[in-house]
Amino acid sequence: MGIAVQGISKQFGAFAALEDVSIEVEGGSLSALLGPSGSGKSTLLRVIAGLERPDSGRVLLDGKDVTAIAPQRRGVGFVFQHYAAFRHMTVYENVAFGLRIRKRPRAEIKKRVDELLQLVQLEAFAKRYPAQLSGGQRQRMGLARALAVDPAVLLLDEPFGALDARVRKELRIWLRRLHDETHTTTLIVTHDQEEAMDVADQIVLMNHGRVEQTGNPRELYEDPANEFVMGFVGPVNRIGESYIRPHDFELQLHPNGDSTEAMVERLVHLGFEVRVELVRGDGEQLSVQISRDEAHELELERGQIVYVRPLRERTFAED
Amino acid sequence: MLSRYLLRFGALGYLALLLLIPLGMVFYRAFEHGFAPAWDAITSPEAVHALWLTVLVALIAVPLNTVFGVVCALLIVRGHIRGKGILNALVDLPLALSPVVVGLALLLLYGRTGWLGPWLDDHGVQVVFALPGLVLATIFVSLPFVVREVVPVLREIGTEQEQAASTLGASALQIFRRVTLPAIRWGVVYGVVLTTARCLGEFGAVSVISGHIAGKTETLTQYVQAQYDGFNVPGAYAASVVLALLSVVTLVAMTAFRRKEEI
Numbered sequence: 001m002g003i004a005v006q007g008i009s010k011q012f013g014a015f016a017a018l019e020d021v022s023i024e025v026e027g028g029s030l031s032a033l034l035g036p037s038g039s040g041k042s043t044l045l046r047v048i049a050g051l052e053r054p055d056s057g058r059v060l061l062d063g064k065d066v067t068a069i070a071p072q073r074r075g076v077g078f079v080f081q082h083y084a085a086f087r088h089m090t091v092y093e094n095v096a097f098g099l100r101i102r103k104r105p106r107a108e109i110k111k112r113v114d115e116l117l118q119l120v121q122l123e124a125f126a127k128r129y130p131a132q133l134s135g136g137q138r139q140r141m142g143l144a145r146a147l148a149v150d151p152a153v154l155l156l157d158e159p160f161g162a163l164d165a166r167v168r169k170e171l172r173i174w175l176r177r178l179h180d181e182t183h184t185t186t187l188i189v190t191h192d193q194e195e196a197m198d199v200a201d202q203i204v205l206m207n208h209g210r211v212e213q214t215g216n217p218r219e220l221y222e223d224p225a226n227e228f229v230m231g232f233v234g235p236v237n238r239i240g241e242s243y244i245r246p247h248d249f250e251l252q253l254h255p256n257g258d259s260t261e262a263m264v265e266r267l268v269h270l271g272f273e274v275r276v277e278l279v280r281g282d283g284e285q286l287s288v289q290i291s292r293d294e295a296h297e298l299e300l301e302r303g304q305i306v307y308v309r310p311l312r313e314r315t316f317a318e319d
Numbered sequence: 320m321l322s323r324y325l326l327r328f329g330a331l332g333y334l335a336l337l338l339l340i341p342l343g344m345v346f347y348r349a350f351e352h353g354f355a356p357a358w359d360a361i362t363s364p365e366a367v368h369a370l371w372l373t374v375l376v377a378l379i380a381v382p383l384n385t386v387f388g389v390v391c392a393l394l395i396v397r398g399h400i401r402g403k404g405i406l407n408a409l410v411d412l413p414l415a416l417s418p419v420v421v422g423l424a425l426l427l428l429y430g431r432t433g434w435l436g437p438w439l440d441d442h443g444v445q446v447v448f449a450l451p452g453l454v455l456a457t458i459f460v461s462l463p464f465v466v467r468e469v470v471p472v473l474r475e476i477g478t479e480q481e482q483a484a485s486t487l488g489a490s491a492l493q494i495f496r497r498v499t500l501p502a503i504r505w506g507v508v509y510g511v512v513l514t515t516a517r518c519l520g521e522f523g524a525v526s527v528i529s530g531h532i533a534g535k536t537e538t539l540t541q542y543v544q545a546q547y548d549g550f551n552v553p554g555a556y557a558a559s560v561v562l563a564l565l566s567v568v569t570l571v572a573m574t575a576f577r578r579k580e581e582i
Binding site for chain 2: 077
């Protein structure tokens, strides 16, 4: 079941959270709304869920206009950044909530909840209260709760934003696997480009309430539409009008045609790669990434003079 | 160390001087001449009626103010209405206003020469010097407590749980019953206890509007005063003990609930 958003605008007082936003999410895909804070991505997600009413525009779920329909009847599952756990209910009761509202038979509820608790690896915690769970466990409970009612669309608002780095990574791999099993159309909001690239088939990159670019992770990285996209999806150097990725440089010990002289200011070992911070004669700083082996071969050290040449660069037309 | 002991001693001494000793005196004087006179004083028909009337007024006023308080708190915190600020300020009015003024205001409105009095009289409804007047006065003075207890709790829990419930298909009523109410329950309970205490102890507003008709419109607080004025001092003390015991029961209930909330 696909999601289509057409010409959505939303104003909070004088602040334009969304300006004429249109996106298309293919049914069964896992897509990400990516952008810096204040870009409108969460507002857009809440508009899709019906938790926020747009000033203008339409939301279509599976081709049906749901703009005027209450969140209760949209058939979406929503996962909140801060879990929104029902604090006075046990884990079991939290997950069973939607089914109880739908007045399903007891036995069916039990079967479904047990199934989901197993899926999110919380079987042993069914009788606990949310306050007795870790952040990661609470968010898995939030996911099970949203999945319990078999939503046509799963919406996640910075679901791993409040968790530490290790748990974040675990959970996003787990979410990807879950999606590959269930194929529920999923839209995840994140400000973390690495997370979006890791988990999503398609990324919608937003800034200042507008969509900057839509595409798969590779397209966004290889073929950014403008300098904002280029800078957001990965580190970048700017030389004059050109933008160059740190790994798109060649480092040599001797001058060679169009290469520029620079001094090694700092070497940062990142495991497989080494980041070389350079400063050119004119004071301009460059960040260059080379493999460990290359760095070893060049025998780089601080204060050394090297010659740097861009292999691939990109310019954007002024708008 | 010393200063901490001094502080503790000072606080306890202050409380003892202002609260415990006077209250202890009341108990002592009530039973000074044995248990029998005290028992006689509080089982006289007037005393029993006064006690019953006090409880009856509370039984009407507390549920009404509880419902009003919760609805009002929801409006103040969650409502999208104009004049929320005014509503919020008005709720505090009974705390700021002297109860005697409240009684007088009700008298001016519902009295024989008041705005609504003659019309209500024609239709056979008597407010002043009758149960409705007592209830109105009591409701007025005990209005803010539930609101004031529930508003901060509502603010604290936020709206995310309610939004989660709505995406899971719960209607507004189901959200209130299954999510909001359980989340604010201790605030409501605490507010109810405070409201009850205020209802039982109300004197000023009720005094103006009741007319002090013994056995008819006399509440327990007024009975105490009437006995004292009539030189039945042991009777006054005995009735005071009943009032004090009612307060102690509510206080104990409140502490019990508070402790539960902390767990």
